[in-house]
Amino acid sequence: MTDLIATRPKLAFRFDRWAPALLLAIALLAYVVIALYTGQTQYLTVDNLISVLGRSIALGITAVGQTFAILVASIDLSVASLISAVSVLTSVIMNGNPAMVLPAIAAALALGLVVGLVNGLIITRLEVNPLIATLGMSLIIQGCLSAFVSNFAGSVPPEFQVFAYGGFGSLSYSLIFLALLAVAAWFVLRHTRFGSDIYAVGGNKDAARVAGIKTARVTIGAHILCSLCAAMAGLYLASRLRSGAPWIGSDGVYDLESIAVVVIGGTILAGGRGGIWGTMAGVIIFSLIDSIFNLAGVDAFAKQVLRGIIIVAAVAFYAVRSKRLVA
């Protein structure tokens, strides 16, 4: 009788695949309408739209990684504290010295790699539920970090600040970086065996296994990518804030927000379905929401209320027609 779940009337237009694009369009429309309505047409320039995109670079980079974790039917709550840790690590190692930029980057990525590996091992070998595993990891990282630093530590040399502040005209390097990262992620998911293995493991672990896929390795790989992205987000924030502090990850709520944008982007928590472009749409939607709130001068508290509702509404937007029983 499971056929029912499998059997689905053939539809030329697969709504759930287009939902993210639709949501994005709606958000854009709202932005334009509000701008016109409040007579702030100066916000409708291309430059400004680009700067809107620039709002959530860190979230974007993190979300790219989170997409991998969720696609493989896992999840990563440790990104926020990893971001903090990396930002501090980099700015402490660099400590204003241009010569140390590369070593610092190397160290940051190394840290990301280790954290991802450990997350993956805990989840696959100890079979700990990913939510708990990464939540625990998050506490551990945050703890270790705050044990050493309690404030901005070290500093980032101007050479490295270029990453966040430099650019071609209004098109910042960081935005380009995010774009490239997204393309790279898309490439991995679409054009490499690892990519299709991720969909397989996320979609049906047993089927993947009998097809000869080493499912544990795939899960671990996804978590390594996820943590590497978080590390890069940490690097970006260090460059943008010119120094690292142990709270910048949690202040940005990058853990929950990255999950939110991925899900809004149409990647399902159950795994095996979704993709990077949906996530990007989700990120842009978040930026637009922020800008819209600023345009409309919504006060901070109302903002929160609306954000919460929007997140749920956006997910419901396509979840509502799924036959799945969710819990």
Added chain:
Amino acid sequence: MTEQTLPHADRRKRQLPQINPVYFVLAALIVAIVVMNPAFAEPTGYMNFLKRAAPLAILAAGQLYVIVSGGFDLSVGSVITLVVVGSSILSNNDPNSTWWVIATMFAIGAGVGLINGLVVCYLKVPSLIATLGMMITLNGVAFMWSGGSPRGYLTDQFRFFGRVNISDLPLIRILPVALIVLIVLGFALYWLMHRTNLGRMIHAIGDNPRAANLAGVPVNRVRILAFIVSSLSAVAAGIMLGGFAGVSTDVGTGYELQAITAAVLGGAQLLGGRGSVPAAIAGALTLNAIFTLLNFLGLPQPIRQVVQGLILIAAVAVAMQRRKHTGR
């Protein structure tokens, strides 16, 4: 089917139930604490401990309902905040307001649980996202309502449940009202989960919703009730926290994760099907005992976080291994 004439099968050994490890851990921790600080063995010592642990214990017991039903409830922390802030505004220093204020808060709680449930059941939004959204929204609501900072005081009547100790009792000397509340609510939640049809059906829908549905279980109704119970327990926890500590705008922050941690320490199985109210309460006490111990050891906050993280992972890892061997 009485006219069936099938021979009677009579081999049925009772398998002795294994005791949940959390109880041993808790006992060990208590011993350690007493060794560290004999004063803890004094009534004031352990009573204060229980008094502080009570809100989390109730919260964990409530969270367990959602976990066993197969979901998560991240909104409980924000419910706590809303309750404290809201009560302080509504009661504006009028002692007689206490009862209707408390009633209102439970009504609000029920409403929140209902919405969570409806969103999950009918909008098909995974509970993780649904309750995350609810968390963000309610925090916002609490802020909008109060304008960002508490607008009034909590009356002494309201704070009775969380603050007052009944003193001059024989042998235990003092008895915190909070402890009485914990015992009463704890038993109620135990009874509902482990002695009623609802409890068994919550287990069933967490275990296999499709099967439950085909067996005639009103899956949605049961799931919604689980969310409502969780929210109501959050209201109770909020009333006790506000009572214990007074008003502030960030009372609830972080409690959702602590509650889940406690439930997991109590051996609750994430994604549903298995869990015990007493064990979840023990889990909450264990968590508090750990913090108290680290306090006495004079360990700084960071170390506490690390320890909490390690314990969380270890607890689940161990549970998984046991499950693999015993098959449970």
Added chain:
Amino acid sequence: MSDTPVIAMAHISKSFPGVRALNDVSFACHAGQVHALVGENGAGKSTLIKILSGVYRPDAGNIVLNGANANFKHPVESLRAGISVIYQEFSLLPERTVAQNIFLGREPRKGLVLDHAAMRSETRRVLDLFGAGARVSPDALVADLDVATQQMVEIAKAISLDARVVVMDEPTAALNEAECEVLFATVDKLRERGTAIIYITHRMREVTRLADRVTVLKDGEVAAHFDTPPAPDAIVRAMVGRDIADYYAPPATQAEIGAPVLSVRNGGNAFLRHIDLDLRAGEIVGFAGIQGAGRVALAMALFGQVPFTTGTVTLNGANAAFANPRDAIRGGVGLLPGDRKAEALVLMQSVRDNGLLTARAFSPLVGTQKSNAHASLSSMDALLDQMQVKAASYEQDIKFLSGGNQQKAVVARWLALKPKVLIFVEPTRGIDVNAKAGIYHLMRDLARAGTAIMMISSDLPEVIGAADRIVVMRAGTIVAEFPHGAAETDLMLAATGETEVAA
């Protein structure tokens, strides 16, 4: 054809909690031969295959592949060793395309980059082998394919490996006659190429049509082995292992069959059309048909899970067009789903809880667990005892019980409510012979007690043996009706709509 086997499995044993799935089974297969592996549901066929391919590790015994030890720890090893398997339960990813599924885990690459073009063309080539290329696009999502086509994709997936050993676990369960013939042709091709083929099926015609050797498994042991395919009845005897006579309960006498309880007139929905049906008190009606014929759909319609959108349903004269299972159950209709693990059992709960689930679902929410209007702990224990449910304790998690005992517990769930109509979907799937006999007798007892019974089964001998009346469905409607003990071939003809049967 040399006589040194490509694969030799020796003294394999494997137990699952509560079940001894395999006990000292030895099995070999040779290049260029088809070795048929037959046996009752639950005999251990799939388990043996999964051990061969490294899905499970055996408790004892070892495997030799071309003289070399080959105790695989992971399916990838068996794939590398040239063993490809069509698993019984679908192993397709609904959200991926046909091509992506066929090349899952072994996508063709240019350097590090997947070669989508090659994947597509290769997929098309493989599908054309079945003349399926026309009806399946390599870019179609598997989710959008019907059951039979999905099965074709499964087969294509296995064939496209050019393996030395191809295992097919009930590959035709979902196929119609024409599709079967295509498959048989493919099998012949493979045989000529010198591929060794292990072919698992329940259908004797397929054995006679294809097999060079036959091994019969029964209750996890080798019951018989034939180096040349024997007459079907010999195999069946070996499979069932006892006289069919008392294997099935005796059919109902005219007297026992009462008035229509449930009647459908011109019922239809997305999956069904023009359903006219009467279920009578005291009668067991068997439903035969191939996958996708609509039997489960019909069951689901009667049970209110996916209701009829047209026509009328009456139960003892009263309207019985139920909108959901709860209404149906209240109205006196019960259903035992076909996929026990996915749709019937709450595995982490006790045997008792599983038995009491429905009774509790129809009692006050805050009522005590101990007893309710329909059942109590003691009455449930009595019921379970009566059905000889074998469990260390009724407090034990039901997941430790064998398939048959699990099934009995699910039956007990319904007995507690004394339904007027009880629908069994694949009631004996994956349960051992004696448990099966138990279920058949149980159904008969229920019928005698006045219940109208609907039995959906893909196991034709079962339908023929256990039912008083056999309804055959095809393409979502009822196409024929036969009395008790009709001939298997006639049923197949009606079920597949073919005019003549091969071999």
Added chain:
Amino acid sequence: APNFDDPAEFARQKALLTTTPMGPADMPWEQYLVDGMKDTASFKKEGPYTVCFSNAGVNNPWRVVGFTDLQQEVALHPEIGELVHVDAEGSDDKQIADIDDLLAGGKCSILIVSPNTTAALTPAVEKACAVLPVIVFDRGVNTDCPVTFVHPVGGYGFGIQGAEFIAANVKKGANVLMLRILPGVDVLETRYSGGKHVLEDAGLNIVGAEFTDGDNAKTKSIVEDYLQRGTIDAVWMDAGATAVAAVEAFQDGGYPIPVFVGEDQQDYLQTWQANGMTAIAPTYPTYQWRTAIIAAVKTLKGEAVPSPEWILPQPAITMDTLDKFVNPKMPPLHYAMCGCEAMANYPTAWGGQ
């Protein structure tokens, strides 16, 4: 890393505490402690002005009161056409983006920034300085490009005031418990180091310095634990939001309330008055939010403003001045040193009845 133990700064602030302010008497928000004016003629503009305000957040009661002060101050200036307020919700990253947005909008006459953190916001502020006048207040930035940086004496001063009061009211060697909110926040760190120095120099015994996360429950628990282990003669706090919880720990445990250092929150002041405590309330005056607007308007009018720093007086509430500040009509966490009593919508705008 910033240095929170700077003897020079300690001495400077210690001196400032006792300096007599310049400017209109009994309007401390217009007073300044250090002379040195900046000519702003170059910024002179015709009204109406669009004042843009990038706010770190209104995520705590102090900022809520302050922001109300600021809005009410705006109402006093008809020449201000519009106040554009963007709230970074406590995120550096977001505040940087917000400032970019404001600049892109290009309609601000002047930009007021209350930075979320000093280091992180510096580049954004520098960028803004290049196109329009900037006023910074509360926390500073590592650049003097802004017209001025409005702030009271500072953390050391806060710490000193409380600690000196304790030293004056307990015996040598008495047990002092120091309660801190959280590590890392510049203003709080300096308060602690300032207080610690004074207490140590006075030969008092600091039994512990604990972080409360500004959480009442935690505060109460910590104090209870300390009381289980020994006596406490004085409690020093780096912020008063949880002071009442700390007091309750003594009351509920049946201990006498020791010498207390809180802050100017109403609930604390009322508890203090009700129990006749020996206490003091150093302040970090919320009226600096008014000053920020005043500075902005002066600048746009081309009037000179104190610069590079506009250092405001930082009075503590003492047992003598207590009654003047207690007002049961105000909400618990209303900061009494708001300089707002005389404003039009007082008390309602601040949540009072």
